[in-house]
Amino acid sequence: MYIKEIMWQTISYVSTADPSLTTLEMEDLFQLVKQKNNDLGITGILLYSDGNFMQILEGEKTYIHELFSKIEKDERHYNVIKIFDRQIINPCFSKYHSDFKVFGESYSHNELQNFLEGEKSYNPDNYKSVSYLTKKFMKLS
Numbered sequence: 739m740y741i742k743e744i745m746w747q748t749i750s751y752v753s754t755a756d757p758s759l760t761t762l763e764m765e766d767l768f769q770l771v772k773q774k775n776n777d778l779g780i781t782g783i784l785l786y787s788d789g790n791f792m793q794i795l796e797g798e799k800t801y802i803h804e805l806f807s808k809i810e811k812d813e814r815h816y817n818v819i820k821i822f823d824r825q826i827i828n829p830c831f832s833k834y835h836s837d838f839k840v841f842g843e844s845y846s847h848n849e850l851q852n853f854l855e856g857e858k859s860y861n862p863d864n865y866k867s868v869s870y871l872t873k874k875f876m877k878l879s
């Protein structure tokens with residue numbers, strides 16, 4: 739029997755959030771993204787800090803590219819700059835996370851650290867670069 743191998747792709751970008759987005763709209767976005775991605779088996783992370791988003795998406799190549807072109811056109815953000823767009827052997831994340839945002843004082847420091855620690859055992863090879871990028875973005879180091 740021939741089993742078609744999945745071509746895994748990962749895309750990461752940073753962008754500027756539309757400054758007119760309310761906290762409620764932002765919460766809705768994070769909720770929607772988490773739900774949709776977990777339903778569709780897309781893994782990764784969505785971060786928000788100081789007016790900027792950073793996202794890592796992982797999944798089947800064609801699907802990830804389609805999703806990214808949709809996200810790019812979303813008017814809730816602009817100045818979308820790709821950090822990487824490459825094929826991977828295995829996904830780095832075990833699920834989709836979008837709970838890490840910096841709104842005023844609600845800094846989800848420990849949650850992000852704990853999450854990254856967990857992901858470290860899931861895929862140690864990819865842990866280093868992902869951990870570096872996300873920590874820099876969230877100003878954890």
Ligand SMILES: Cc1cc2nc3c(=O)[nH]c(=O)nc-3n(C[C@H](O)[C@H](O)[C@H](O)COP(=O)(O)O)c2cc1C
Pocket residue numbers: 767771774775784791793795805808809810812814815
């Ligand atoms: C910063 C940002 C990140 C987003 N990330 C995702 C995502 O990971 N998955 C997703 O389905 N939609 C994401 N969206 C929303 C999509 O742009 C789009 O609105 C949503 O997928 C609904 O598309 P549909 O109306 O074709 O179903 C994101 C939007 C923004 C502004």
